[in-house]
Amino acid sequence: MKRRELLETLVENILAIRNDRPLLVAIDGIDAAGKTTLAKELADKLRASGPPVIESSIDGFHNPRAIRYKRGSESPEGYYRDSFNTAALKILLLDPLKTGDLRYKPKAFDYTIDRGIISTFMEADSGSILIFDGVFTHQPALREYWDYSIYLHINEEESIRRGVSRNPGDEKEARRRYMVRYIAGQRLYNSEAEPKKHADIVIDNNDPENPAIL
Numbered sequence: 001m002k003r004r005e006l007l008e009t010l011v012e013n014i015l016a017i018r019n020d021r022p023l024l025v026a027i028d029g030i031d032a033a034g035k036t037t038l039a040k041e042l043a044d045k046l047r048a049s050g051p052p053v054i055e056s057s058i059d060g061f062h063n064p065r066a067i068r069y070k071r072g073s074e075s076p077e078g079y080y081r082d083s084f085n086t087a088a089l090k091i092l093l094l095d096p097l098k099t100g101d102l103r104y105k106p107k108a109f110d111y112t113i114d115r116g117i118i119s120t121f122m123e124a125d126s127g128s129i130l131i132f133d134g135v136f137t138h139q140p141a142l143r144e145y146w147d148y149s150i151y152l153h154i155n156e157e158e159s160i161r162r163g164v165s166r167n168p169g170d171e172k173e174a175r176r177r178y179m180v181r182y183i184a185g186q187r188l189y190n191s192e193a194e195p196k197k198h199a200d201i202v203i204d205n206n207d208p209e210n211p212a213i214l
């Protein structure tokens with residue numbers, strides 16, 4: 001199918017869900033699967049349909065560098081288990097929206113400077129839709145939060161190709177690091193959490209302009 005058709009299908013599926021609190025939508029997938037791009041496109045399409053949209057990402061809930069790399073900078077288990085502060089994510093964003101409390105923060109940490117973010121709480125509309133993208137969003141600690149969840153599938157080699165292209169330099173070293181930490185971490189996650197099994201929809205995104213629902 002064409003990308004336009006996929007977006008129309010996703011918007012229709014999400015808007016069909018009825019609730020008296022904000023809807024929580026997750027976009028999961030291996031590194032460089034296209035999660036952030038799809039999240040932005042989907043948020044724009046939903047916003048154009050009427051409901052207010054909250055955009056957030058797992059990238060705003062990193063742990064400090066000392067925690068992320070406590071098992072070593074190349075540890076796949078460290079990538080999966082230590083990269084993100086799921087407790088802060090639940091307390092500041094997911095729990096307030098899920099319970100209808102509505103006071104939330106869309107991010108808590110800036111990993112580029114390795115510091116927490118000081119900000120005031122925002123107030124969500126009860127008819128809002130959260131579009132949340134990021135790796136590992138179907139892990140057991142998070143998957144029950146989602147009213148609708150998407151898993152973007154791409155092949156490991158395509159993940160490496162896209163990831164390396166984002167970080168020009170020593171391609172051989174970049175490929176090695178992707179395999180050792182990121183691909184191995186994703187394999188651990190897939191074995192333990194089975195995200196494709198728990199997602200509401202699985203999409204082949206190897207060709208983003210011609211995606212396929214699996």
